[in-house]
Amino acid sequence: MLSVRDLTVSLGPEHAALDIVDGVSFGLAKGEILGLVGESGCGKSMTSLAVMGLLPQPGPRVRAGQVMLDGCDVTRLQPWQRVEAGHGRMAMIFQEPMTSLNPVRRIGDQIAEAVRVHEGISGAAALSRARELLELVRMPDPQMQLSAYPHQLSGGQRQRVMIAIALACRPQVLIADEPTTALDVTIQVQILGLLRELCNRLDMAILFITHDMGVIAQLADRVSVMYAGRIVETASVDGLFKRPAHHYTSGLMDCMPSRNPSARRLPTISGQPPAPGRLAAGCVFASRCVAVRDLCRTEAPSRAEVSQGHEVLCAFPLNGGGPS
Ligand SMILES: Nc1ncnc2c1ncn2[C@@H]1O[C@H](COP(=O)(O)OP(=O)(O)OP(=O)(O)O)[C@@H](O)[C@H]1O
Ligand code: SF4
Ligand SMILES: [Mg+2]
Missing domain, CATH: 3.40.50.300 (P-loop containing nucleotide triphosphate hydrolases)
Structure with a gap:
């Protein structure tokens, strides 16, 4: 797609x-x-x-x-x-719906506007499609919410409205x-x-x-891990969590809070990502990698497939690069 x-x-x-x-x-x-x-x-x-x-x-x-x-x-x-x-x-939704919604226009009008642009219908027909979209995103009481203003909705409801607007173009992505x-x-x-x-x-x-x-x-279903502007690992979610191959991915996983009562302090990945334009030669993660070797500082790693559908950008991947 x-x-x-x-x-x-x-x-x-x-x-x-x-x-x-x-x-x-x-x-x-x-x-x-x-x-x-x-x-x-x-x-x-x-x-x-x-x-x-x-x-x-x-x-x-x-x-x-x-x-x-x-x-x-x-x-x-x-x-x-x-x-x-x-x-x-193709449509997009963002972190804070309030920055995308118009605070002085009713929800129904804002969804209907997107419907008008993408489907060429207006008036009652567009409002009726707006109601359908609110039903699709499981908005409670969609008929009443058509005439609400953004500030009258909760954060979760506003995000549902944004998803409804995004769906107005019947996105493939x-x-x-x-x-x-x-x-x-x-x-x-x-x-x-x-x-x-x-x-x-x-x-x-x-x-x-x-x-x-x-x-x-x-x-x-699948995940790509990004670091310093590059994708450093791509795998199925299962594969990634069972056998992370990149040292950055493994570091991110160690930083996940757990309910393990014996874990006293949450680990962190020390250091900072390099700023754009300040990338040293070799691997972009070298300055923070716990497994860095001399070669990593001079030669950029190439992308390797450690198992089917599991790719990593590291010269010395974890788990020996074995099957995930
Ligand atoms: N409008 C902009 N003009 C110039 N540089 C920008 C602009 N927006 C972001 N950048 C730079 O581009 C790089 C990537 O930023 P980006 O916003 O894509 O990061 P991000 O992964 O989405 O971060 P976050 O998790 O904080 O949202 C950063 O170095 C940032 O400083
Ligand atoms: S190439 Fe070297 S520095 Fe980069 S992630 Fe792999 S082991 Fe670490
Ligand atoms: Mg961002």
């Missing part, structure tokens, strides 16, 4: 380009949820905005690579050009950038459950961005 190949997003002029996303590749099948995980600043949002054609302007630009949506190259098309060309069936980070844990579980249900019911693919390995374990 979606195939991203060697996507590179850069800042600055061509002769001194600073790559903030560097050669990212992944694929997404119908009905599949791919988690994209990594710590703050590693390039998750820039990757997703580049895939959507929504990079902030002026600023970062796609310098190289391809974004293929259902067989069509949409890499250099603006969102409205994609809609005009009939390739607009939904990109969710930390959509549950601002919600409390019980509401987060409900929204994750809703996304899984929609993915199955609508045969939609979801790219789910988070810094939370726990959310990945709960929701995703």
Whole structure:
């Protein structure tokens, strides 16, 4: 459904380009949820905005690579050009719905506007479709909520509205950038459950961005781990959690809080990710890696398949690179 190949997003002029996303590749099948995980600043949002054609302007630009949506190259098309060309069936939701919703317009009107743009219907027909969309996202009392204003809804309900607006274009791919980070844990579980249900019911693919390995374990089918603008490991969720191959992935897992009462202090990965433009030669993780060797500091590792569908960017992977 979606195939991203060697996507590179850069800042600055061509002769001194600073790559903030560097050669990212992944694929997404119908009905599949791919988690994209990594710590703050590693390039998750820039990757997703580049895939959507929504990079902030002026600023970062796609310098190289391809974004293929259902067989069509949409890499250099603006969102409205994609809609005009009939390739607009990709939608996105963000962390804080209040920054996307208009505070002085009723929920029904805001969903109906998206319906009008994508389906060419207006008035009562668009409002009726808006109600259907609210039912689809399991909004309690959808008829009444059509006339509510955003401030009258809870955080979880507002995120449901955003998902309803996203569904107005009948997306083949939904990109969710930390959509549950601002919600409390019980509401987060409900929204994750809703996304899984929609993915199955609508045969939609979801790219789910988070810094939370726990959310990945709960929701995703496959996962790509990002570090310093690159994907350093991709595997099925099962494979990744059972046999992480990259030392960064394993470090992230060690940082997950557990209910083990004997664990006194939560481990951390010491050091900071390198800033774009300050990458040393060799492996980008070398300055923080517990297993670093001399070779890692001079030679960039190449991508290797440690088992079927499990790829890692490390010269000395964990678990001997054995089958996951
Ligand atoms: N508008 C912008 N202009 C220039 N650089 C930017 C812009 N937005 C982000 N960056 C830089 O791009 C890099 C990747 O940022 P990005 O927002 O994609 O990270 P992220 O993984 O989404 O982090 P977070 O988990 O904090 O959301 C960072 O170094 C950041 O400083
Ligand atoms: S290549 Fe070397 S420094 Fe990089 S993750 Fe692998 S072992 Fe660590
Ligand atoms: Mg982000």
